[in-house]
Amino acid sequence: MSHMLKKWWAALAVLVVGIGVAGALHRTPVQAAGKDNGEFKVGMEAGYAPFNWTQSDSSNGAVKIQGSNEYANGYDVQIAKRIAKALGKKPVVVKTDWDGLPPALTSGKIDAIIAGMSPTPERRKTIDFTNTYYVSNMTMVVRKDGKYANATSLKDFKGAKITGQLSTSDYDAIDQIKGVIKEPAMNNFPAMRAAIESGTIDGYASEIPEGSSAEAANPNLKMIHFAKGQGFKTNPDESDLAIGVRKGYEYKAKINEVLAGISQKERTRIMNEAVANQPSTGNTGNWFVGLMQQYGGMLLRGTGMTILLAVVGTLVGFIIGLLVGIIRTIPRPRSMGKRGLLRFFDWLLAVYIEVFRGTPMIVQAAVLYYGSAQALHLSMDRTVAALVIVSINTGAYISEIIRGGITSVDNGQFEAANALGMTHFQMMRKVILPQAVRNSLPAVTNEFIVNIKDTSVLSVISVSELFFSGETIAGQNFQFFHTYLVISAIYLIMTFTISRAFRLIEKHMDGPKNYNVMNNQMQVETPHIGGTTTARKDAE
Amino acid sequence: MKDEMILQVQNLHKSFGDHEVLKDINLDVHKGEVMSIIGASGSGKSTLLRNINLLEQPTGGDILFHEKSILSDDFDVTLYRAKVGMVFQSFNLFNNLNVLQNVMVGQTTVLKRDAAAAKTHAMELLERVGMAPYVNAKPDQLSGGQQQRVAIARAEAMDPEVLLFDEPTSALDPEMVDEVLNTMSSLAHTGLTMIIVTHEMQFARDVSDVVCFMNDGVLAETGTPEQIFEHPQEQRTQEFLKRYLSRV
Numbered sequence: 001m002s003h004m005l006k007k008w009w010a011a012l013a014v015l016v017v018g019i020g021v022a023g024a025l026h027r028t029p030v031q032a033a034g035k036d037n038g039e040f041k042v043g044m045e046a047g048y049a050p051f052n053w054t055q056s057d058s059s060n061g062a063v064k065i066q067g068s069n070e071y072a073n074g075y076d077v078q079i080a081k082r083i084a085k086a087l088g089k090k091p092v093v094v095k096t097d098w099d100g101l102p103p104a105l106t107s108g109k110i111d112a113i114i115a116g117m118s119p120t121p122e123r124r125k126t127i128d129f130t131n132t133y134y135v136s137n138m139t140m141v142v143r144k145d146g147k148y149a150n151a152t153s154l155k156d157f158k159g160a161k162i163t164g165q166l167s168t169s170d171y172d173a174i175d176q177i178k179g180v181i182k183e184p185a186m187n188n189f190p191a192m193r194a195a196i197e198s199g200t201i202d203g204y205a206s207e208i209p210e211g212s213s214a215e216a217a218n219p220n221l222k223m224i225h226f227a228k229g230q231g232f233k234t235n236p237d238e239s240d241l242a243i244g245v246r247k248g249y250e251y252k253a254k255i256n257e258v259l260a261g262i263s264q265k266e267r268t269r270i271m272n273e274a275v276a277n278q279p280s281t282g283n284t285g286n287w288f289v290g291l292m293q294q295y296g297g298m299l300l301r302g303t304g305m306t307i308l309l310a311v312v313g314t315l316v317g318f319i320i321g322l323l324v325g326i327i328r329t330i331p332r333p334r335s336m337g338k339r340g341l342l343r344f345f346d347w348l349l350a351v352y353i354e355v356f357r358g359t360p361m362i363v364q365a366a367v368l369y370y371g372s373a374q375a376l377h378l379s380m381d382r383t384v385a386a387l388v389i390v391s392i393n394t395g396a397y398i399s400e401i402i403r404g405g406i407t408s409v410d411n412g413q414f415e416a417a418n419a420l421g422m423t424h425f426q427m428m429r430k431v432i433l434p435q436a437v438r439n440s441l442p443a444v445t446n447e448f449i450v451n452i453k454d455t456s457v458l459s460v461i462s463v464s465e466l467f468f469s470g471e472t473i474a475g476q477n478f479q480f481f482h483t484y485l486v487i488s489a490i491y492l493i494m495t496f497t498i499s500r501a502f503r504l505i506e507k508h509m510d511g512p513k514n515y516n517v518m519n520n521q522m523q524v525e526t527p528h529i530g531g532t533t534t535a536r537k538d539a540e
Numbered sequence: 541m542k543d544e545m546i547l548q549v550q551n552l553h554k555s556f557g558d559h560e561v562l563k564d565i566n567l568d569v570h571k572g573e574v575m576s577i578i579g580a581s582g583s584g585k586s587t588l589l590r591n592i593n594l595l596e597q598p599t600g601g602d603i604l605f606h607e608k609s610i611l612s613d614d615f616d617v618t619l620y621r622a623k624v625g626m627v628f629q630s631f632n633l634f635n636n637l638n639v640l641q642n643v644m645v646g647q648t649t650v651l652k653r654d655a656a657a658a659k660t661h662a663m664e665l666l667e668r669v670g671m672a673p674y675v676n677a678k679p680d681q682l683s684g685g686q687q688q689r690v691a692i693a694r695a696e697a698m699d700p701e702v703l704l705f706d707e708p709t710s711a712l713d714p715e716m717v718d719e720v721l722n723t724m725s726s727l728a729h730t731g732l733t734m735i736i737v738t739h740e741m742q743f744a745r746d747v748s749d750v751v752c753f754m755n756d757g758v759l760a761e762t763g764t765p766e767q768i769f770e771h772p773q774e775q776r777t778q779e780f781l782k783r784y785l786s787r788v
Contacts, residue, residue, distance in 0.1 A: 334613050412632035415595055416691075420646035420698060421622030430645050434636040511678065 039092045040084040041066070043110035044076050046095045047188055047475030050213040050274035051116040052076040054095070054472050056294065060277045065093045067382070068464055070298065070472070075209070075274040076114040079133055079243075079262075083112075086258045087251055095472075096462050098188070099167065102127055103366065104462075105244055107373030112255070113244035116207065118169050120237055128247045130255045132240040134267060138173055138232035139211040142203035143196050144222040153230035154178075160202040163192060169238035170205040176232055188471065193218060194480030205232070207239075213275055218478050279476050287482050295473045295483075302469030303490055305383075309390050309458065309465060310451040310494075316387075317394025318444060324349050324395070325402035325436070326428050349399070356396035362457035365389045369461040386463040390455060394447055401443040405436035438509050445502040449495045466490060544571040546606065546702060546733055547592065553600030554584075554591055561587045563757040565601070569702070574734045576744035578768075579754035580780060585737040586629075588754070589704050592735070593626050622650050625695035629707040631687040633679035633694070639666065640675035643694045651698065658697075665693040669723050685716030689723055696727070703727070705736040741784060745769050753777045 044052040046065060052074040055062055062071035063081065072093040084091035094110045101117070104110045105127055116136075119129035140157070142148045148160055158179035164171030166185035174182050183201050186192050192204040197220055206214070211223030226232075245252050328346060333339050356364065369385040372378045409432050417427035456467030470487040474480045549567035553560070561584045569575055577585045590596040592603060594610065594617055603610050610620055633642050643662035647653040653661070666672045669689040679687055688708055695703055705724065709717045721743050728734060728747040738744055744751055744765065751768040753761045753776075761774045772778045
């Protein structure tokens with residue numbers, strides 16, 4: 001085996017083991033997470049002003065977001081601080097997508113959901129709620145210079161295109177408007193605000209605090225003040241906001257006690273403060289310079305995380321693909337026992353490929369991260385979980401790519417290697433894989449590029465890669481279009497660089513098109529045999 | 541010719557599905573012997589050779605190497621293949637390796653020779669087949685005749701006891717046939733055991749100790765070149781040679 005190849009394999013082995021160890025180190029029992037370390041972990045989107053938002057410093061009593069350099073603030077954060085103080089714990093904000101909140105709670109990743117959530121009967125099936133911590137009334141947000149700006153009654157919205165946030169009572173309440181065009185629900189508020197500005201919707205159903213916040217932050221938006229009895233009819237289950245906790249949570253009574261101690265007047269005061277403190281668009285000067293100055297660091301960290309996920313995922317997936325390719329092409333052994341074992345392995349690998357190719361990565365991530373915590377009581381670091389999922393998922397695809405690459409190698413190459421007396425592994429390493437990998441490279445490049453983009457689904461387990469950073473920034477500065485324009489540019493730069501780099505690698509692997517006839521033996525270098533790492537030095 | 545038996549083929553059968561390609565083949569190969577197998581296309585010559593090297597698994601009968609069955613479970617097939625080299629009709633040089641690497645790779649990976657020794661040996665053999673100036677070339681940069689000469693050097697580099705040639709000149713342009721045949725002739729005079737499947741009658745006649753005529757899956761006639769080419773006993777042999785020699 002050539003020296004360079006040895007080093008290469010060794011480096012890869014260390015990497016794989018390292019990831020494994022890192023994963024193992026993070027496996028601490030779930031129960032310990034909430035209780036012993038004196039932290040009160042609160043889940044929220046940190047993108048639903050004035051209830052909760054993300055900011056870059058600790059001003060106005062903001063709380064640090066777990067695993068990041070950003071801070072969260074808002075009504076929810078202030079309430080969380082009061083509760084944590086009463087419990088004698090340190091408040092920690094765990095930034096989580098709306099849909100990720102219930103599983104994060106039941107799997108023990110967080111202790112409470114304080115995120116403007118209403119205690120619907122539906123949600124009560126899986127989690128428990130404290131008493132109300134804010135009574136909210138529903139409203140509608142529309143374009144200030146639009147057709148519906150002067151509406152005072154639900155009846156005025158006949159024929160209007162209205163939406164609301166996915167899996168919220170707001171969205172269900174739209175059915176109360178007769179003749180409304182109910183648009184598909186959207187994921188978050190920044191997206192809905194951008195939709196109003198772009199004219200794809202006429203308005204969205206919301207809560208009064210969010211509405212007044214939107215109005216304050218964006219001069220193009222207006223919150224509707226419905227005439228008495230002409231607005232949405234809500235039942236307390238849906239309009240009252242409560243704190244979600246695990247069923248049987250020991251501090252539930254204590255939290256209710258704390259909430260009882262915060263008067264209605266006090267609540268209004270906290271809310272007014274939140275509305276006043278929320279980050280505004282602050283649109284002065286060049287938007288790009290402003291965006292970079294304020295959020296450059298966040299974008300850089302998001303880009304870094306995306307690159308880490310894509311590089312490690314593709315690299316480890318590639319190794320998995322090679323191993324699977326080697327194993328699946330082992331010729332049938334002579335002895336029955338070995339043949340059975342091989343068939344079993346083949347079957348196992350086939351199942352692996354089908355399962356991971358056949359399910360969305362977003363589901364795999366949720367199952368691994370939340371499922372392992374819920375069912376096995378393992379608390380996995382979310383970055384490790386993300387790396388594992390991307391790697392395994394990519395491995396399933398690359399296995400098939402490599403298999404195709406191996407099949408496309410001429411049969412004579414296998415026969416010649418066999419005739420020399422090479423074992424299966426020697427043949428694969430020296431002859432077949434170098435050719436199969438070369439054949440597969442364009443498809444592997446594709447996988448790499450897909451990984452750069454598709455790791456954005458990992459925001460479901462709150463991995464702050466580039467897309468998640470973008471969502472955060474858009475939720476903060478209300479510049480939906482501008483922010484995503486910048487994000488797109490960053491994605492494009494990354495993918496373009498990769499496709500060019502791989503083109504160069506392909507060229508390098510093909511070697512020079514010409515060769516020199518050697519008339520003097522002294523000129524002939526001793527070559528390193530070993531496929532891709534072959535260093536060819538042509539004498540002058 | 542020495543009497544020591546190196547390969548014995550006993551009652552060999554090979555079928556592909558219902559199609560029986562080899563029907564009860566018996567063959568003894570002595571050490572140092574050069575054996576040519578001639579016969580019409582489809583008569584099973586190549587299949588016989590591929591069975592001897594276990595590129596195909598025999599469906600019946602046995603093959604003995606130094607009186608040990610190569611088909612038993614405890615037989616080391618890779619070691620056997622290292623000792624029984626093969627030269628293919630379509631050369632099958634490793635496309636990812638250059639000429640020198642092609643001749644070295646078997647030595648370093650299978651025989652575990654160190655790179656320097658392997659290179660010295662490879663250069664010696666490449667020199668002998670006249671391919672030393674092309675050590676840096678990739679297979680697809682060479683002509684067929686050049687590729688086949690490198691393939692012969694590659695097989696030789698393993699220091700095999702037996703070399704199998706599967707129609708080594710059939711895929712070559714006519715003007716390149718001679719360079720390969722010359723290489724093989726000089727090999728035949730080194731005392732190496734060789735089994736050659738070929739359509740080159742003149743060559744078979746000149747270099748062989750034994751010539752076998754195969755017809756329809758059986759060995760129809762075996763003898764010295766004189767016996768087969770001058771005084772063939774079997775009618776099938778006579779017809780084949782008549783057709784073949786009149787065509788050339």
